[in-house]
Amino acid sequence: MRRLTKKKALNLVKELDAFPKIPDSYVESTASGGTVSLIAFTFMAILAFLEFFVYRDTWMKYEYEVDKDFTSKLRINVDITVAMKCQYIGADVLDLAETMVASDGLEYEPVNFELSPQQRIWQLTLWHIQERLRVEHSLQDVLFKSAIKIAPPSPIKNDDRNFHVTVGKSIPHPRGHAHLAALVSHDSFNFSHRINHLSFGEMIPGIISTLDGTEKVSTESNHMFQYFITIVPTKLNTYKITADTHLYSVTERERVINHAAGSHGVSGIFMKYDISSLMIRVTEQHMPLWQFLVRLCGIVGGIFSTTGMLHGMVGFLVDLICCRFQMGIYRNPKETSLAVQENNETSALIENHNEH
Structure with a gap:
């Protein structure tokens, strides 16, 4: 009884087989079929190899949300070269009430405004990168992936809105601040400048900011350069670093x-800047393993199906062009027997007619 039940179960399973086996005696191997199979296997190997590189690659996902952080402090990272002597200029940071909040933390270093040949090559390279970043935004993703993290400078209050460099050293007073510009001759005014680096938030080497490499040369002594900056808080999360930085856009006027x-x-x-109420969350993502396996199955199945259909269509066209249908190879056997019978009857009638 158990054997009968087991046999019925096996027969039921066999009836559910969606992949019936064809005996080898019914299968005919041809040179064209072997060629198509070889081409199909080659395409499978190439596409699977390329798909593996896609699986290894990562991409950046951008999400936008409202910035709910009102207590954190904003860090300003600035490196600017001005074509004037250090004792003739003063730089400071002001808040919304035009009160000086940061001046002593800035360092002045005498340098030559003219660049050396090697520095000029780097400057031209930086300009070229900035031009490509404005056209090909995907380059920014590459910079995010290659960024590394170092210790940030001292933070400044989040409500600061103005950073400027002007004539004379700054002096604080109860109603704001002032610059001792009267002690500097107008002939020494030259606000030609080069912004080597300007960023907000944590200092992340490898990321090129919008104003990095900007150079302005003035032929007039009394010249005002203005940069209106909109800062967007950005949380960067990659496989290398996790940092709170800030992207920004700028409008220039002079x-x-x-x-x-x-x-x-x-x-x-x-430089007058305002902080946006929106926040950008940039996350590096990777293709999951199950999706990679599904794509591989799609490649194999798709190539098998496509090459099979193409092989059948090409074979049909070749047979049609070679006029094999007219040679009777694919003629119906019933039609062939009827045609032979009609020919025999016609021949018999002709012979009888000749005898009479």
Whole structure:
């Protein structure tokens, strides 16, 4: 009884077989079929190899949300070269009330404004990278992946809105601050400058900011350069680092100060920035293993199906071009027997007619 039940179960399983086996005696191997199989296996190997590189690659996912952090402090990383002597200029950071909040932390270092040949090559390379970043935004993802983390500088309050470099050293007073510009001759004014680096948040080497490499050369002594910056808080999370940084966009404006012509103002370099209420979360992602296996199965199955259909279509066209249908190879056997019978009957009638 158990054997009968087991046999019925096996027969039921065999009936559910979706992959019936064809005996080898019914299969005919051809040179064209072997060629198509070889081409199919080659394509499978190539596509599987390329798919493996896609699986190894990562991409950056950008998510936007409202910035709910109102207590953190903003770090400013600035490296700027001005074509004036250090004792003639002063730089400081102001808050919304125009109160000086950071001046002593800035370091002044005498350098030559003119670049050496090697420095000029690096400057041109940086300009080229900035141009490509404006066109090909995917390069920014490459910079994010190659970034590393170092210790950040001292933070500054989050409500600071102004960083400027102008004539004379700054002095604080109860109602704000002032610069001792009267002690500097107008002939020594030259606010040609080069922004080597300007970023906000944690210092992350490898990331090129928007104003990095910017160079402005002025032929006038009284010249005002303005940069209106919009800062977007950014949380960067890659397989190498996790950091809180800030991306920014900038609008530039410059004009010559000429009080006689009605162009009033103060000569210098002014950077006014505002912090956006939105936050960007940048996360490096990787293709999961199950998706990679599914894509491989799709490649193998798709190539098998496509090459099979193409082989059948090509064979049909070859047979059609060679007129094999007219040679009776694919003619129906019933039609062939009827045609032979009609020919025999016609021949018999002709012979009888000749005898009479």
